[in-house]
Amino acid sequence: MPVSWSSLFILSKKKMMKNFKITIEYDGTSYHGWQRQKNERTIQEEIEKALLTMTGKKTVLTASGRTDAGVHALGQVANFTCDTDLSPQAFQNGLNSLTKDDIVIISCDIVDENFHSRFDAKSKTYHYKILNRNLPAAIDRQYAWFIRKRKRLDLDAMGRAISHIIGTHDFKAFEGSGSPRSHTTRCIIKADIVEQGNGLMIFEIEANGFLRFMVRNIVGTVVDVGLGKITSGDFKKILLSKDRSRAGATAPPQGLFLMNVKY
């Protein structure tokens, strides 16, 4: 098959483009979430501004998914393509010195040109931290949902409730409005809740994908079970109902951490 000069040029041009994968830890407290927005500070915007400074080119970051305002990450993953001689280490060092200290680039690697942070993600794991004791905490208050221990949360009942979401289900009942999705079925690989002592409880949820507000809506409803407002059986009925109006309130953002993304 004959190859035209112009397609050869495109080929050589394409060859110079490198695809960089970065893993990011961030404290979401001061940000309006991941995604670039007009007139609001976001994580994506901060890193893209630093990339512009480093490369002189407008460079767009693609993340494994958005995180909402106030949500944190220990292992968000994003990628960007760039025609550059800069090494991954140079990008990591440069981005870490150009962004504020509430954003840390944990790793940077050159990956296959076809790698896509969102489409190639096999699963994501979130943690949600709840502090259930008599008094709130001054230290670390920005990293947990404080629920006053008028009544101790019933961990067993919460565990029973959350076990119902394991497997493949339609999560329409736990979906926030404005989800960018083609369908509402997701597969939950792991769902667990453990007590860490001193009133700290950690939810761990791993799934092949998440709808908007899904973790926080599940947590809010599981907490209703813990408080005895509904039973774990009611929780299952809510899941099956696919009716958002029956689920509990959305848990606040500061307890939520995107822990890692598997590819």
Add this chain to the structure above:
Amino acid sequence: MPVSWSSLFILSKKKMMKNFKITIEYDGTSYHGWQRQKNERTIQEEIEKALLTMTGKKTVLTASGRTDAGVHALGQVANFTCDTDLSPQAFQNGLNSLTKDDIVIISCDIVDENFHSRFDAKSKTYHYKILNRNLPAAIDRQYAWFIRKRKRLDLDAMGRAISHIIGTHDFKAFEGSGSPRSHTTRCIIKADIVEQGNGLMIFEIEANGFLRFMVRNIVGTVVDVGLGKITSGDFKKILLSKDRSRAGATAPPQGLFLMNVKY
């Protein structure tokens, strides 16, 4: 001995005064330390303002000691006397709702009228957190001193150095200027350093009292030992020299926590 009417009046008046002891957790990040200052937000001022709101009277707090700008506490102790019918529980609830969420009153009790938070303190315990790894942390960055792991801190050497301060010594070499003190001798009851995993190290120091910047000056000098700049023997010589100019830099405030005060 005859008792005059006026002294009887003073006696009955005095009887109505109650002495309240409070234990306080605070995140020092947004404060210029404990002690009231002109034109700066301080912990003392925030709580005294809340006491004024609750009692309608100017009420002065006496703490176990000052903490400097940016230093945290999990168990600071203070007391105030007040002619009031309010219960300790009412004070605790009221102060917690009137102060911001970076200040939490952990407990409030009526104590002997002669109790004095500073003079009666038998010992105080501080923790100092160091994060020694390749990358800083975005989460919890406001609660530790990040020391980049170009070279791993030598924990054994640091342990040997810190063991030299146990017992009664003149700590003039580790004293910051402006200490309100009559002498510079203090008794160290416990001094230890432990590794917590993932690069986190915690110094624990208990003493009958501390000079200004004493913990942070000790930590700064012990870190010089950890980095191999000086030996643990040098550290001992610095202590014995009583010469501040020979000690290391003052460690930054955000790693320091006043853990508890014993009476």
